[in-house]
Amino acid sequence: QHSALYIFPRCELLFHESKIEEKNQWPNTTRVTIHYNCYTHLEEEKYCSKVVKTRETSMAEEWKDKVIQEKLGGKKDWTDEERAELCRQLDEELESHIDAMGKTRYKGGWTEENWKEQMAEHPLFAPYIQEEGATQAEAPINPLSEGLAQLKFDPDHNTPEEVAQNYKEEGVLQFKYKKYRLAVANFSEGLKQKCSDYDLNAQLHNNRAAAHCHLGNYRSAIKDCEKAVELKTDYLKAVVRAVDCATKLNSWDEVFHWCDRGLRLDPTNQKLKTDRLTALKEKKLLERNARKMARDENKKATEEQNLINAIKNSGVQLGSTVLKGSSSISLSDLEPCHPAAQGSRVHFNESGELVWPVMLLYPEHHETDIIQEFPESDHIIDHLEVIFGKEAAPAPWDTEHKYQVNNLHVFFEDKEKTKLCKVDPNQTLQQVLRDPRYHVLGGTPG
Amino acid sequence: MLMDTVNELVQLLAADGRIDVKSAACMTAAQLTGTPEGLSLLTSRADILTAILHLIRDSEIYTSKDAMRALINISAEESGAEGLLALKDVDITAEMVKCIEDTEYPHADFACGILANLSKPKHLCQRVFDRITDGPTKLEGLVYILSQIDYNKKGAKLHLLASFISNFSQLAAGRRQMMDKDGFVLQRLLSFMDYKESKGRRMSIIATVHNCCFEKKYHPWLMGEDVDLVPRLLLPLAGPDTFNEEENDSLPFDLQYLPDDKEREPDPEIRKLLLEALMQLCITRAGREVMRKQNIYLILREHHKWEEDRHCIMLNEDLVNLLIRTEDEIGVEDLSSVEVPPDMARKFVEHDMEFLMTGSSDLNSLTEAMVEELK
Numbered sequence: 001q002h003s004a005l006y007i008f009p010r011c012e013l014l015f016h017e018s019k020i021e022e023k024n025q026w027p028n029t030t031r032v033t034i035h036y037n038c039y040t041h042l043e044e045e046k047y048c049s050k051v052v053k054t055r056e057t058s059m060a061e062e063w064k065d066k067v068i069q070e071k072l073g074g075k076k077d078w079t080d081e082e083r084a085e086l087c088r089q090l091d092e093e094l095e096s097h098i099d100a101m102g103k104t105r106y107k108g109g110w111t112e113e114n115w116k117e118q119m120a121e122h123p124l125f126a127p128y129i130q131e132e133g134a135t136q137a138e139a140p141i142n143p144l145s146e147g148l149a150q151l152k153f154d155p156d157h158n159t160p161e162e163v164a165q166n167y168k169e170e171g172v173l174q175f176k177y178k179k180y181r182l183a184v185a186n187f188s189e190g191l192k193q194k195c196s197d198y199d200l201n202a203q204l205h206n207n208r209a210a211a212h213c214h215l216g217n218y219r220s221a222i223k224d225c226e227k228a229v230e231l232k233t234d235y236l237k238a239v240v241r242a243v244d245c246a247t248k249l250n251s252w253d254e255v256f257h258w259c260d261r262g263l264r265l266d267p268t269n270q271k272l273k274t275d276r277l278t279a280l281k282e283k284k285l286l287e288r289n290a291r292k293m294a295r296d297e298n299k300k301a302t303e304e305q306n307l308i309n310a311i312k313n314s315g316v317q318l319g320s321t322v323l324k325g326s327s328s329i330s331l332s333d334l335e336p337c338h339p340a341a342q343g344s345r346v347h348f349n350e351s352g353e354l355v356w357p358v359m360l361l362y363p364e365h366h367e368t369d370i371i372q373e374f375p376e377s378d379h380i381i382d383h384l385e386v387i388f389g390k391e392a393a394p395a396p397w398d399t400e401h402k403y404q405v406n407n408l409h410v411f412f413e414d415k416e417k418t419k420l421c422k423v424d425p426n427q428t429l430q431q432v433l434r435d436p437r438y439h440v441l442g443g444t445p446g
Numbered sequence: 447m448l449m450d451t452v453n454e455l456v457q458l459l460a461a462d463g464r465i466d467v468k469s470a471a472c473m474t475a476a477q478l479t480g481t482p483e484g485l486s487l488l489t490s491r492a493d494i495l496t497a498i499l500h501l502i503r504d505s506e507i508y509t510s511k512d513a514m515r516a517l518i519n520i521s522a523e524e525s526g527a528e529g530l531l532a533l534k535d536v537d538i539t540a541e542m543v544k545c546i547e548d549t550e551y552p553h554a555d556f557a558c559g560i561l562a563n564l565s566k567p568k569h570l571c572q573r574v575f576d577r578i579t580d581g582p583t584k585l586e587g588l589v590y591i592l593s594q595i596d597y598n599k600k601g602a603k604l605h606l607l608a609s610f611i612s613n614f615s616q617l618a619a620g621r622r623q624m625m626d627k628d629g630f631v632l633q634r635l636l637s638f639m640d641y642k643e644s645k646g647r648r649m650s651i652i653a654t655v656h657n658c659c660f661e662k663k664y665h666p667w668l669m670g671e672d673v674d675l676v677p678r679l680l681l682p683l684a685g686p687d688t689f690n691e692e693e694n695d696s697l698p699f700d701l702q703y704l705p706d707d708k709e710r711e712p713d714p715e716i717r718k719l720l721l722e723a724l725m726q727l728c729i730t731r732a733g734r735e736v737m738r739k740q741n742i743y744l745i746l747r748e749h750h751k752w753e754e755d756r757h758c759i760m761l762n763e764d765l766v767n768l769l770i771r772t773e774d775e776i777g778v779e780d781l782s783s784v785e786v787p788p789d790m791a792r793k794f795v796e797h798d799m800e801f802l803m804t805g806s807s808d809l810n811s812l813t814e815a816m817v818e819e820l821k
Contacts, residue, residue: 263630264590273630277671284699291703292694295687298706 153189160195167193168204175211183211202232209241218245222254229261236265243275252286255279307347310354316433353377356429358445360387365397374445376430384408384425412438412445452491459497465506472501472512479519489520489529499536502545507552514556521563527570539564539577546591546607547583554598558606565613575614585614585623586631593634608638608650615657624654625664632658632673639678640711649716655679656719659726662782669727669736676727677701679720680742682711683749696741714755721761728768731779743769756802 078086110118152158152166167190174183187208191201209224225242229235239262246254259276262269346356358374361367371383386392388408394401411420412432423432432438433445457463458471475498478484488494501513517538520526530538538560545557565574578584583591591597592607614620624631638651655675659668668675677698687694687704694702711717724742727733743766750762768776778784786794 260590260593260634264586267586267629267631273672276633281699288699288702291687291705294705295703 155193160193161197161200164190164193164195164197164200164204166190168200168207171204171207171211175207178214180211180214184208184215187211198231202228202235202238205231206235206238206241209238209245213241213245218249221245222249225258234265236262236269239265240271243272247275247279250282252279252283310348311346314354314430314434316438349375354430356433356445358383358429362397362403367395367397369395374429376433377428379426379428380410380423380432381425384410448487452487452494456491456493456497459494459501461497461500461504465509468501468504469506469509469512472498472504472509472516476512476516476519479516485519485523485526488516489523489526492529492533495520495530495533496535499533499538499541502541502553503551511553511556514553514560517560518556518563521560524567524570527564527567531564531570531573537577539574540581543578543581543583543588546588546604549597549599551598552600552602554600554602554604555606558604558610562606562610562613565610568616571613571616572619575617575620579623585611585620586629589624589631589634593637603644605644605647605650608635608647608654611635612650612654612657615654618661621658621661625658625661625667627667627672636673636675636678640682645713645716649713649719652716652719652723656723656726659723662729662780665727665730665733669733674698676724676737676740676742679724679727680745683717683720684708684745685710685748685752688748689744693741693744697744698740701742701745710749710752714758717753717755717758718761721758721765724765725761725768728765729781731773731776734768734773734776738769760798760801 152170153163155163158166167186171183171186171190174180174186187204190204191208195201205224205228209221209228212218212221212224222242222245225238225245228238229242232238239258242258243255243262246252246258256276256279259272259279262272263276266272346354349355354376355373356376358371360369360371362369369387371387374383388394388403395403408425410423410425412423412435413420421435421438429445438445455471455474458467459475461468463471475488475494478488498513498516502510502517504510504513517530521530542557542561545551546554546561548554551557561574565571578588588607588611592604592611598604615624623629624635632655635651635654638647639655641648641651658664659675667673677700681700684701684704686706686708687702689697711720724737728737746762746766746769750759750766753759753762768781
């Protein structure tokens with residue numbers, strides 16, 4: 001029995017046929033009242049739910065009957081196992097039912113516009129973009145990346161070769177992004193696996209060498225190249241890299257060594273030949289410069305020695321301000337202490353005679369003068385003429401203009417500093433210096 | 447009777463025999479090579495030679511040493527060398543090369559010596575050279591081994607390998623292989639031109655270079671940047687620096703500011719080779735001009751003051767003669783093309799001998815006479 005069921009979402013007025021009832025309540029008036037059979041909202045609901053319930057119950061009943069009929073052969077009494085089995089079957093049916101439901105579009109996927117950015121950020125595709133210096137442990141890692149990393153590098157899940165290969169690829173990726181320190185770390189990890197693939201290990205060494213190169217660690221790079229060639233004797237790439245590193249280090253002997261090895265592998269290699277030539281030239285230049293420097297130093301030393309010998313032999317006595325009575329004199333003893341005399345140390349002039357810086361002291365006024373170049377053969381009076389002669393202006397402290405050439409007495413202090421000895425101005429400096437009482441202090445006769 | 451003894455010896459030399467038997471037999475064989483009769487006896491028997499060859503890698507070191515020693519003596523005689531090279535069952539050159547290549551073989555020096563002996567006679571040299579070139583380790587490989595100090599870990603110095611290589615320079619093909627521009631052979635040898643540790647090696651290398659200088663076509667390459675031979679030839683002839691700054695700067699870098707303890711090459715034979723090589727490079731005009739530009743005259747001048755060996759002095763003067771003159775005076779581009787009439791040649795030789803004996807030089811008049819002749 002099917003009853004037509006109408007479920008109305010809202011309340012609507014229904015017009016039914018109405019009975020007109022006369023109610024004689026009022027004398028002689030006729031009132032017409034229309035009674036409607038209408039449902040109110042709430043009632044509507046009650047009606048609806050009642051109807052649905054009825055339907056459900058009936059449906060459930062129907063269905064149950066149906067199932068029982070179909071699946072269970074009309075069986076009505078159940079054991080627990082049978083129930084469990086029924087549950088399972090029902091689950092399956094539900095699954096297949098869901099599958100049969102139409103597939104809807106997945107929302108939240110990557111769009112045409114944003115797929116590139118999304119991909120770059122997704123841990124599956126993105127490398128560890130970390131700051132230089134941060135270790136892998138410090139940076140916050142996307143758990144997905146971490147999971148992937150563990151999968152890739154876990155020795156339990158992979159053979160050493162696979163792990164090493166993965167580290168190599170990881171390192172190469174870092175290298176491309178110019179993250180050289182991380183690249184080195186990756187290659188090192190790969191090498192730690194000590195896998196048995198020599199070629200792979202050689203590549204790891206070579207790659208690590210390349211990364212070291214970019215970091216400026218040329219020495220480490222060369223060590224890695226050495227290992228690479230040990231593992232793979234015809235590894236020309238590694239040899240060439242070692243040549244370049246050695247060149248950067250200006251280590252020319254090493255450049256030769258590596259060029260020789262490379263040219264054994266490939267005698268026609270022009271680059272290696274050129275590199276070797278360059279190294280040869282540089283080395284020659286270095287050696288020549290070293291020799292030249294050595295020669296110049298020698299020359300200087302000899303000249304100094306000659307000077308000292310000349311002074312010694314001339315009978316001039318030097319007094320050292322530091323040490324009295326030392327027999328060997330060095331050039332530093334001759335270095336003038338007086339600031340104005342700096343830079344005009346005693347030396348030979350073209351005619352081979354000694355030229356001294358001479359200091360004139362004026363005890364009366366506590367003043368000094370320096371004659372920077374006083375050849376030994378000059379007479380003292382000539383220099384005095386220049387300083388105090390008629391053409392020369394009087395010294396600023398000589399207010400009374402007392403210091404005139406013919407008025408001057410020249411003395412020197414004898415070595416024990418006890419007395420002043422008179423000097424004849426007509427003598428040459430040489431004669432004065434050779435006076436046995438005279439001592440040259442600080443290379444400056446005073 | 448003798449043949450029986452010899453046959454017995456062959457049996458005793460068998461490689462799979464008892465150790466002491468082998469050792470004694472080998473020693474006997476080695477001792478036989480000490481006498482000319484014994485040597486020719488052994489040479490005549492290919493089976494003995496083969497047997498000895500098989501013992502060179504014997505586990506007993508004295509046996510292998512005696513075997514090598516025997517081979518040295520045999521190869522030193524031309525007939526012996528012929529015999530060894532003629533062996534069909536073993537290729538002696540290949541065996542020796544293997545010994546040299548083996549870093550652990552203790553008697554590698556003997557191997558070098560044997561090869562050097564084999565290649566000394568010119569007609570045999572070509573054969574040895576061909577075999578080496580056909581083999582896996584060619585001349586290039588041997589030179590590479592030579593260029594590594596302490597290649598052999600058992601103490602063999604391989605100096606004689608240099609002698610072997612210098613024997614190849616007798617052959618034009620050998621020289622050309624050494625100077626191949628695409629390869630890298632000659633350049634490796636150059637660094638040993640002042641190798642103080644071994645006169646033998648130094649002499650052989652310089653001899654090789656000297657021979658190579660006879661190939662006129664290669665002069666531009668030899669004197670160019672790639673090889674830069676001229677300063678290397680002069681360095682052993684140069685002494686402590688006596689030049690002023692300007693003169694120094696005009697020289698090649700190798701020769702500038704030489705230290706006070708710089709020693710010249712002590713052996714006059716080697717100095718002779720160096721001077722002869724320089725002479726060869728002067729044959730062409732271009733060569734002379736390069737040498738003048740490098741101002742090597744200065745070095746030669748100082749060397750002349752120091753030199754005492756007459757032959758070397760003569761060579762020095764000849765060289766300076768060519769360099770001092772202008773190209774107009776010389777008048778000839780290529781000196782090797784000058785035909786020297788036989789009687790003039792004789793006179794020159796006589797004159798040289800006289801010079802060598804007495805040290806007097808009347809070269810100028812003779813040269814003028816020659817110039818007159820040629821006009």
